[in-house]
Amino acid sequence: MYIEQRLADAEGIDPLFARDVAERVRSFALRGGKRLRGRFVWWGWRAGGGAKAGPGVRSALRLGAALELIQTCALIHDDVIDGSSLRRGAPALHVAFAEDHTRSGLCGDRADYGRSAAILAGDLALAWADDLVAKLKIDVAARARVHDLWCSMRDEMVAGQYLDMRAQTDDSLSPERALQIAHLKTALYTVVRPLALGAALAGADEPLASALCSAGRCAGVAFQLRDDLLGVFGDPSLTGKPSGEDIRSGKLTYLTAVARTLSENAGDTGSQRMMRQALGNPDLSDAGLEDLRRLLEDTGARRATEAEIERLVSRSQEQLLQASLPQPVHDSLSALLGTAARLPLTDKASS
Structure with missing residues (x-):
């Protein structure tokens, strides 16, 4: 799975980064949501003549996955902008990062830390989405x-x-x-x-x-x-x-x-x-x-x-x-x- 490979790549960069940021992006992307954008990609592809057992299936599915990742970015950033505390029945990502700040006894303002970390997590989701589209075999x-x-x-x-x-x-x-x-x-x-x-x-x-x-x-x-x-x-x-x-x-x-x-x-x-x-x-x-x-x-x-x-x-x-x-x-x-x-x-x- 693409997202598992990206998590492994993050682990190779730095274990702390992988645990705190990349894993949260992975969990958020895989948790909940209606997957509307991926479903619309699929049926747009089918409407355009794509066959459900044809050679383009993998590309259609990966394009749908890329949309779920860019949606992850959008929701994380949206919650920061709006100051939302809850998303998909769990603490919004900036809230979760702020809670980490408190548990770890880090210096500085916990809310600023939470927002800053969440922005970086959203950026990472966007990068993963762009990379996935760039690597489509079409x-x-x-x-x-x-x-x-x-x-x-x-x-x-x-x-x-x-x-x-x-x-x-x-x-x-x-x-x-x-x-x-x-x-x-x-x-x-x-x-x-x-x-x-x-x-x-x-x-x-x-x-x-x-x-x-x-x-x-x-x-x-x-x-x-x-x-x-x-x-x-x-x-x-x-x-x-x-x-x-x-x-x-x-x-x-x-x-x-x-x-x-x-x-x-x-x-x-x-x-x-x-x-x-x-x-x-x-x-x-x-x-x-x-x-x-x-x-x-x-x-x-x-x-x-x-x-x-x-x-x-x-x-x-x-x-x-x-x-x-x-x-x-x-x-x-x-x-x-x-x-x-x-x-x-x-x-x-x-x-």
């Missing part, structure tokens, strides 16, 4: 297509994360802005690019790749809107991350942007005041969070978000029909797109 044309898409995806991932962070500090509060960030941060990275990478690996033509990407774009935005709902209404014991974290950090989501717009249109100054007091308040109490949940229900924001998810899911299925896929491939990809977009509030959101 022809020159396929390599060029995959390389270009991979580079675009990395840039988009960073841009989406930056805009998401920036939106917490400015007045970008409209539903349209929230959808733009959802498209860049989540739809492209989670669904569109993985589908495109798989199709490129298989040598799919432009019309087919375009239809797949259009279907993936709608499903990917729906996926983010569902994740926004999970972040507020989901059960932490099932989602694997704290409830209300997006509220306390002041993250711009379609859900809260719609609530703000609806309350403004209705002239509901009480709801507007409550949102101003709650959004971005790290000390918001559990009772205050529950009050905000009721507000999101009462304003119709939750209902509007769920309606937008359903609209995007329907549009995704319409776009998928344009790809004219063999029925078994169409059915499997259709089900995967629907599953990604309609994750129930009791499903695991450890993306």
